[in-house]
Amino acid sequence: ELKVEQNPLFLSMQEGKNYTIYCNYSTTSDRLYWYRQDPGKSLESLFVLLSNGAVKQEGRLMASLDTKARLSTLHITAAVHDLSATYFCAVDSQGAQKLVFGQGTRLTINP
């Protein structure tokens, strides 16, 4: 059974700093998603990573996928307060036709 683990689960950082959120998964998959959720809001799709070595960037966020290590990272560069949210990775459970979500990383960026 596919398991998806994120770390850290909570992250408090200062504006202007860089940090990385990690997403590990337990079985083979070549499709991984990152979502953002603001408090009391829905989930917003950020990135879709479809192959080994895939890298996507949008503003201060960059996501990458290493299917051999079963690892994805979400890197935050020069954080700003507006990036405060909970970030989820989700992995395609191949054959099971469903996404399995990580626990979420609650990111707080302090001015």
Added chain:
Amino acid sequence: DTAVSQTPKYLVTQMGNDKSIKCEQNLGHDTMYWYKQDSKKFLKIMFSYNNKELIINETVPNRFSPKSPDKAHLNLHINSLELGDSAVYFCASSRTSGGIDTQYFGPGTRLTVL
């Protein structure tokens, strides 16, 4: 234009009652889902439908019954509500593209059972 919509947004009810949540998507997607997000923010799939056919039925009490009258709608009916049913329920949809395409989520329905 709302892509995935849910009603109601908030639902407060007593234990033992029966309630329904409705979901509609105007994206032309073939697949729709129900997720439950608990108080710790953990998100877990409950059901998925593809072209009105049930594809995924996770280990969910049979008090929960989804119904898809057409491709654009997926409703969730809950019988005999229990305290543990309190959560946020999200509807989502995606295209069918030989795998799982990006899922687009509705605004959520916050269910509180008293």
